[in-house]
Amino acid sequence: MIEIVSESKCISCNLCVSVCPTNVFDKVEGGIPVIARQSDCQTCFMCELYCPVDALYVDPNPEQITLKSEEDVENLGLFGGYREKVGWGKGRTPVAKHDYMYQLSAKTR
Amino acid sequence: MSERKPDLQLTADVLVIGGGPAGTWAAITAVSKGSKVVLVDKGYCGTSGATAPSGTGVWYINPDKQQREEAKQSRYGLGGQLADNRWMDRVLDRTYENMNKLGEFGYPFPLDELGNPYKRGLQGPEYMKLMRRLVLKAGVRILDHSPALELLADDHGVGGAHGYNLHTGETWSVQAGAVIIATGGCAFLSKALGCNVLTGDGYLLAAEAGAELSGMEFSNAYAISPTFSSVTKTAYYRYASFYYEDGTAVEGAGSQRGRSIIARNLLQGRQVYASLDQAPEDIHPLLRVNQTNFFLPFDRLGIDPFKDKFPVTLRLEGTVRGTGGIHIVDETCATKVPGLYAAGDAATRELICGGFTGGGSHNAAWAMSSGSFAGEGAAVYAATLGDSSSTRSLKGLSSSTLTRGASDAKPNKTEERVRAVQDEVAPYDRNLFRTSKGLNESLSTLDHIWQDIRNETISLDAHSVKKREAAAMTATARWMYNTALERTETRGMHKREDFPQQDASQQYRLISGGLDKVWVKKEEVAKEAVLH
Structure with missing residues (x-):
């Protein structure tokens, strides 16, 4: 489930509020978005992918809250990790284009 | 619902309910046939549904007689011989056409060794981001976070829908000549990847209008997933061995045929563990790139799925990977109710895979094909209504x-x-x-x-x-x-x-x-x- 909106990283663009398919976040006037309906999070990681500044952390566990701290997530290098692998963000190439996409099918045919 | 006018009232030729692959293909196709289109999504068109967070294979087969025959045979027997030869042909043709269009629209396909685009798969985030862009570019009005709560109809048939915007708190209504239901299947809030918006809403809307369903017995798809994860991508479990806690093998357990054995063990309270230890080492990096999200939970928890044993469960995917859905009565994906169409997982997929799973390539092909069939059909139907559509007296159909x-x-x-x-x-x-x-x-x-x-x-x-x-x-x-x-x-x-x-x-x-x-x-x- 979504666990962290990093206060130090978030720029209040509210994109996560818009793109979350299950309406988990609420916009806050003059502040950063809040996780308002955490149990509605389906753990699809889409908010992380759309966040332009890697300020969100979704824990893989869809049923339990792990209470990881922002510091832990930072130290483990988990902020933005998925977006990087998908190849979204300035100067990156989308993974969709990666040669391995074809090579796997050629090898496992 | 006639106590007061809705806060937002729109009119369109075609209303599409649902903004996943089927709904977005329906929308752009209806526009290309001259329709004014409104698309409403319960969540956000671009991230909603089972496709957006995943990678998926696509039933993209070259128009070569032998290759096509083999493709059609592949699930025919498994599906209990309930698929339809003509429909398989139509879907293979339309999928081929639409995937080629996706390339022209700018989808970043990888290249094969000859430098040709390789089109047998799509990455969900990329695909659905592109589809949203195409829908907007076509001039479609999108209402995000706007679930439809009921269809509107009169004696002539369905003529719109009425709903609620979760972000603004406003009610909306769209009066339309034709309505396409593309709301996906039903996974019963099991938290299978991307599936919690898929609660069978479209089935209920359609049935309230008098439409029928087909193949609802094919609704017991379960996906293997780690117990600690929502990622229900099962393709890589073909490389898995399954173990008990003491490290002995679970005889007969497997991803394709042996899922029942996993289920019977879990039923007896015996936890089953998996390890992708049968994947040859040289393809590990390829696997990691092909399904980025498969590895995300493991990486975050410091588990090496190629070596370590991790506990697995079976998560219900209902009719998302099952094949039951709204019964369609002709080649335009019309339901038996005038003005009402169904596409994607909301519609039955028995026509192309019978009672076997539609998971993976077939559902993806079906979504883009049935979406465009329905888009065309609805556009033509709406055009035949002409001006009479403005004088209709529509009523809400909600059963509550x-x-x-x-x-x-x-x-x-x-x-x-x-x-x-x-x-x-x-x-x-x-x-x-x-x-x-x-x-x-x-x-x-x-x-x-x-x-x-x-x-x-x-x-x-x-x-x-x-x-x-x-x-x-x-x-x-x-x-x-x-x-x-x-x-x-x-x-x-x-x-x-x-x-x-x-x-x-x-x-x-x-x-x-x-x-x-x-x-x-x-x-x-x-x-x-x-x-x-």
């Missing part, structure tokens, strides 16, 4: 009364009902392994839940959406189990413990419908549609 007044439902009642429905459809010994006794017991509970819901009014607020979802899941479960009772054999994914064999005399489809009283009837598979 929607009101602006206070709700008489007690708080927490909705959550209770959802859990009660899940208790009937999630257990492996009810849904995966079916018996007459189990199905009847579940139905008596489900019928009570339905009666409760029926007698309630729903006030138009943020909770109304969840209440309608609960109603849709209850109705869906009743169609599933009534149909499953009727099919006294084992065919496709439908497994009857009390009838473990396929029965050649039951090679027909089962059509269902009805709200307070659910009915099921047989429909023959057309002779000329059989694949030899």
Whole structure:
């Protein structure tokens, strides 16, 4: 489930509020978005992918809250990790284009 | 709903409900046929649904006679010979065409060794981001976070929908010549990847308008996933070995044929572990790139899935990877109700994969094909209505009364009902392994839940959406189990413990419908549609 909106990283663009398919976040006037309906999070990681500044952390566990701290997530290098692998963000190439996409099918045919 | 005018009133030729692959293809196709289109999504068009967070194979087969024949045969027997030869041809043709269009529209396909784009797969985030852009570029008005709560209709048929915007708190209505339901299947809030918006809403909307369903017995798909994760991508479990806690192998367990063995162990309270230890080392990096999200939970928890053993479970995917859905009556994906169309997982996929799973490449092909068939059909239908559409007197069809007044439902009642429905459809010994006794017991509970819901009014607020979802899941479960009772054999994914064999005399489809009283009837598979 979504666990962290990093206060130090978030720029209040509210994109996560818009793109979350299950309406988990609420916009806050003059502040950063809040996780308002955490149990509605389906753990699809889409908010992380759309966040332009890697300020969100979704824990893989869809049923339990792990209470990881922002510091832990930072130290483990988990902020933005998925977006990087998908190849979204300035100067990156989308993974969709990666040669391995074809090579796997050629090898496992 | 006639107490007051909705806050936002729009008119269109075609209204599309649902903004996943089927809905977006429907929208851009209807525009290309001259329609003015509005698309509403319960979540956000671009991230909603099972496709957006995933990677998926696509049933993209070169128009070569032999390759096409092999492709059609691949699931025909597994699906209990309920697929339709002509429909498979149409879907293969349209998928080929649409995938080529996606390349022209700018989808970043990888290249093969000859430098040609390789088109047998799509990465969900990329695909759906592009589809949203195409929909907007086509001039379609998108209403995000705007679930449809009921269809609108008059004597001529369906003519729009009415709903609620979760972000603004406003009600909306769209009057349209034709409506396409592309709301996906039903996974009963099991948290399978991307599936929690898929609660059978479109089935209920369609049935309230008098449309029928088909193949609802093919609704017991379960996906392997780590116990600690929502990622229900199962392709890589072909490389898995399965173990008990003490490290001994689980005999016969596997991803394709051996899923039942995993389920029976879990039923007995024996945890099963998996390890992808059969994947050759040289393809590890390729696997990591092909399904980035598969590895995300492991990486975050410091698990090496190629070496370590991790606990697995089976998560219900219902009709998302099952094949049941709204019955379509002609090549335009029309339902039997004038003005109402169905596409994607909301519609039955028996036509291309019978009772075997539509998961992976088939559902993706079906979404883009049926979406464009429905988009064309709805556009033509709306055009024939001409000016008469402006003089219609439409009424809401919700089976529970929607009101602006206070709700008489007690708080927490909705959550209770959802859990009660899940208790009937999630257990492996009810849904995966079916018996007459189990199905009847579940139905008596489900019928009570339905009666409760029926007698309630729903006030138009943020909770109304969840209440309608609960109603849709209850109705869906009743169609599933009534149909499953009727099919006294084992065919496709439908497994009857009390009838473990396929029965050649039951090679027909089962059509269902009805709200307070659910009915099921047989429909023959057309002779000329059989694949030899």
